[in-house]
Amino acid sequence: MGRCNTAIHPSGVVMSDAPIRSDGSLSASGRALLHARLVQEQGALHELVSDAGGRTGTVDLDPGREGRVSRVDALQHQQMAKAGRRRAEARLERVEAALERLLDDPEMFGWCPDCGEPIPWRRLDAVPESVLCVPCLQRRQSRR
Numbered sequence: 001m002g003r004c005n006t007a008i009h010p011s012g013v014v015m016s017d018a019p020i021r022s023d024g025s026l027s028a029s030g031r032a033l034l035h036a037r038l039v040q041e042q043g044a045l046h047e048l049v050s051d052a053g054g055r056t057g058t059v060d061l062d063p064g065r066e067g068r069v070s071r072v073d074a075l076q077h078q079q080m081a082k083a084g085r086r087r088a089e090a091r092l093e094r095v096e097a098a099l100e101r102l103l104d105d106p107e108m109f110g111w112c113p114d115c116g117e118p119i120p121w122r123r124l125d126a127v128p129e130s131v132l133c134v135p136c137l138q139r140r141q142s143r144r
C-alpha cells in the first residue's frame with residue numbers, strides 16, 4: 001500500500017489512513033467510511049421505498065377513453081414498481097442490520113463469521129452491508 005496518507009474517497013469522506021490494517025481487518029477510517037456509505041444508502045433506500053409507495057397505489061381500472069392498451073401498460077408498470085420496491089425494502093433491511101452490527105460491535109464488523117477471515121476491502125467497498133466473504137456466501141448458497 002504505497003498510497004498517499006490522506007486520500008479522498010469518491011463518497012467524499014476524507015480518509016486519514018488506509019481503510020484496512022496490515023492484517024486485512026478494518027481500520028477506524030475504514031469503518032467510518034463504511035458507516036457513512038451505509039447511512040447514505042439507508043437514506044436513498046428510504047426515499048425509494050416511500051416514493052414507490054405512491055406509485056404502486058391501485059391502478060384505476062376504468063376502461064374509459066384510455067382503452068385496454070394503457071390499462072395493460074399501467075398494470076405492467078405497477079408490477080415493475082412493486083418488484084423494485086420489494087428489492088429496495090430487502091436491501092434497506094440488510095443496510096440497517098449492517099449499521100446495527102457496526103454500532104453494536106465495531107471490532108467484529110468486516111469479519112466473516114463463517115471462516116473467521118476479514119472480508120476483503122474490495123467487497124466491503126462494493127457492498128458495505130456484506131455479512132460474509134464471497135466464498136462463504138457461495139458455499140451457503142450451494143448448500144440450499
Ligand SMILES: [Zn+2]
Nearest residue numbers: 112115133136
Ligand atoms: Zn468467509
